Amino acid sequence: MPVSDSPDRECVADRDPGGEGLPINELFYSLQGEGTLAGVPSVFVRTSGCNLRCWFCDSYHTSWEPTHARMGLEEIVAEIESHPADHVVLTGGEPLLHEESVALLETLDERGYHTTVETNGTIHREAPIDLASISPKLESSTPTADRDPKGEGEWAQRHEDARIDLEALSALVEDYAFQLKFVVTDADDMPEIRGLLADLRRVTSEPIHDEDVLLMPEGATRERLAETRERVAELAMEYGFRYTPRLHVDLWNDAPET
Ligand SMILES: C[S@@+](CC[C@H](N)C(=O)[O-])C[C@H]1O[C@@H](n2cnc3c(N)ncnc32)[C@H](O)[C@@H]1O
Ligand SMILES: Nc1nc2[nH]cc(C(=O)O)c2c(=O)[nH]1
Ligand code: SF4
Numbered sequence: 406m407p408v409s410d411s412p413d414r415e416c417v418a419d420r421d422p423g424g425e426g427l428p429i430n431e432l433f434y435s436l437q438g439e440g441t442l443a444g445v446p447s448v449f450v451r452t453s454g455c456n457l458r459c460w461f462c463d464s465y466h467t468s469w470e471p472t473h474a475r476m477g478l479e480e481i482v483a484e485i486e487s488h489p490a491d492h493v494v495l496t497g498g499e500p501l502l503h504e505e506s507v508a509l510l511e512t513l514d515e516r517g518y519h520t521t522v523e524t525n526g527t528i529h530r531e532a533p534i535d536l537a538s539i540s541p542k543l544e545s546s547t548p549t550a551d552r553d554p555k556g557e558g559e560w561a562q563r564h565e566d567a568r569i570d571l572e573a574l575s576a577l578v579e580d581y582a583f584q585l586k587f588v589v590t591d592a593d594d595m596p597e598i599r600g601l602l603a604d605l606r607r608v609t610s611e612p613i614h615d616e617d618v619l620l621m622p623e624g625a626t627r628e629r630l631a632e633t634r635e636r637v638a639e640l641a642m643e644y645g646f647r648y649t650p651r652l653h654v655d656l657w658n659d660a661p662e663t
């Protein structure tokens with residue numbers, strides 16, 4: 406059931422800081438569109454609320470204007486079980502903001518699901534995560550006054566201060582099978598990616614292979630991806646990193662619940 410079709414259960418996250426269960430923005434069945442599991446039928450659980458504010462965020466109603474219905478764990482699991490998938494993607498917003506995400510992941514693990522967590526890499530929690538899909542945010546994501554979708558750059562400094570946490574990143578790569586998935590607009594992003602990888606390789610005992618590093622074109626719509634994807638594919642070849650498409654955008658553009 407699409408949560409956003411239930412107006413009686415909708416509320417704004419800022420007005421509902423506590424409560425039982427998880428703030429869910431949408432829960433839907435689709436194909437994993439990104440990363441090493443692209444194409445795999447998966448149920449997506451999208452929590453609401455984020456500690457960052459990327460200007461390009463394709464999930465505006467989990468970050469800039471968070472909207473959700475609170476759902477109990479059993480309710481979430483029952484809805485997941487109504488779909489013919491054995492992969493679950495927990496995303497957001499930032500799903501690891503919520504302590505209750507751990508209980509959900511434990512329940513899914515007990516029931517035999519493969520779990521991917523899509524995270525911005527600023528928070529580490531101990532949980533049964535089969536794939537940590539980590540997307541550290543580059544300087545080009547910062548919502549400066551000239552590019553934020555709302556306001557006049559009020560979030561720029563907070564975003565800038567929080568977007569990279571080497572301790573959290575190294576704990577994530579040490580504890581879980583992982584992929585590092587960078588949103589790339591153009592060649593200007595590459596020195597920062599290389600610098601961050603060098604820093605991370607210095608502080609973690611876990612090897613980080615270039616094939617664990619994925620470049621994903623920035624673009625929430627087919628039109629925008631048409632401008633970025635070829636450039637990003639060429640950068641992946643030039644630097645020896647992987648390229649990941651955004652399959653769901655190719656298939657369904659920016660439709661909700663896809
Ligand atoms: C909405 S985020 C939620 C999870 C987490 N907050 C994060 O950023 O990784 C899900 C994925 O979409 C990516 N993403 C968001 N907006 C995008 C855009 N306009 N173009 C390409 N990727 C985008 C993020 O980098 C992340 O990999
Ligand atoms: N189909 C599809 N695949 C995805 N992979 C990661 C997504 C996300 O928003 O975290 C996502 C999404 O929103 N849709
Ligand atoms: S970290 Fe993820 S959810 Fe948060 S604003 Fe950036 S892309 Fe959106």
Ligand SMILES: [Mg+2]
Pocket residue numbers: 463464
């Ligand atoms: Mg998405």
